[in-house]
Amino acid sequence: MSVKTQIEYLRRTLPEGVTLVAVSKFHPVEAIREAYEAGQRIFGESRPQEMAAKVPQLPEDIQWHMIGHLQTNKVKMIAPFVTLIHSVDSERLVAEINRQAERCGRTIDILFEVHLAEDESKSGWNIGELREFLAGGAMGQFTHVRPRGVMTIGTLTDDIELNKSEFRTLRSLFEELREQFGAEFDTVSMGMTSDYSEAIECGSTMVRIGSMIFGERDYSK
Numbered sequence: 107m108s109v110k111t112q113i114e115y116l117r118r119t120l121p122e123g124v125t126l127v128a129v130s131k132f133h134p135v136e137a138i139r140e141a142y143e144a145g146q147r148i149f150g151e152s153r154p155q156e157m158a159a160k161v162p163q164l165p166e167d168i169q170w171h172m173i174g175h176l177q178t179n180k181v182k183m184i185a186p187f188v189t190l191i192h193s194v195d196s197e198r199l200v201a202e203i204n205r206q207a208e209r210c211g212r213t214i215d216i217l218f219e220v221h222l223a224e225d226e227s228k229s230g231w232n233i234g235e236l237r238e239f240l241a242g243g244a245m246g247q248f249t250h251v252r253p254r255g256v257m258t259i260g261t262l263t264d265d266i267e268l269n270k271s272e273f274r275t276l277r278s279l280f281e282e283l284r285e286q287f288g289a290e291f292d293t294v295s296m297g298m299t300s301d302y303s304e305a306i307e308c309g310s311t312m313v314r315i316g317s318m319i320f321g322e323r324d325y326s327k
């Protein structure tokens with residue numbers, strides 16, 4: 107199925123209030139252009155270098171989302187143009203995004219990446235750590251970042267009930283934090299190709315879909 111067909115299908119079937127991030131990592135600019143021509147404007151990339159290389163080759167009204175693990179020394183590369191960083195997983199990273207945003211005269215929107223899976227290998231805050239960090243009012247000093255919500259990557263499993271329970275947990279954390287941040291804290295980024303329907307059922311407002319739109323990724327490139 108073509109990229110255009112898939113974009114049109116998603117646009118027709120995603121409920122109102124759910125934003126589609128087309129995850130274009132490892133796919134060439136031609137594929138992104140095809141999605142763009144079908145009306146898609148938000149694209150997600152996981153590697154700063156790849157994103158920075160694609161940006162100048164594509165239309166200026168594209169909104170670029172960073173969804174992959176971000177090292178502090180790479181923030182500089184994307185700070186001039188990135189629209190939303192989904193993968194904010196430490197205070198050090200918040201501080202560096204703030205610093206680079208200020209240098210560019212911008213305010214950058216961020217999501218707190220939350221780690222809900224059992225395995226300890228993945229990145230993201232544990233719920234307790236995030237609550238503790240935010241309760242201290244630590245965000246007050248970072249005037250060039252704007253917290254917009256939370257993000258999680260569901261456990262890689264066939265057990266969809268496990269994913270649903272993770273998604274429900276993230277949604278309720280979001281509601282709790284919204285009390286603190288107010289109405290502009292409006293985003294729950296969860297759901298990918300394999301689990302986006304369940305994520306929406308559990309209160310996702312932003313889905314990150316790659317392979318369903320662009321096909322399999324070739325990691326050898």
Ligand SMILES: *Cc1c(COP(=O)(O)O)cnc(C)c1O
Nearest residue numbers: 129152173298299314315316317
């Ligand atoms: C690659 C990626 C996706 C998209 O995954 P698909 O299974 O191809 O839809 C979503 N979120 C993150 C964080 C990713 O790295």
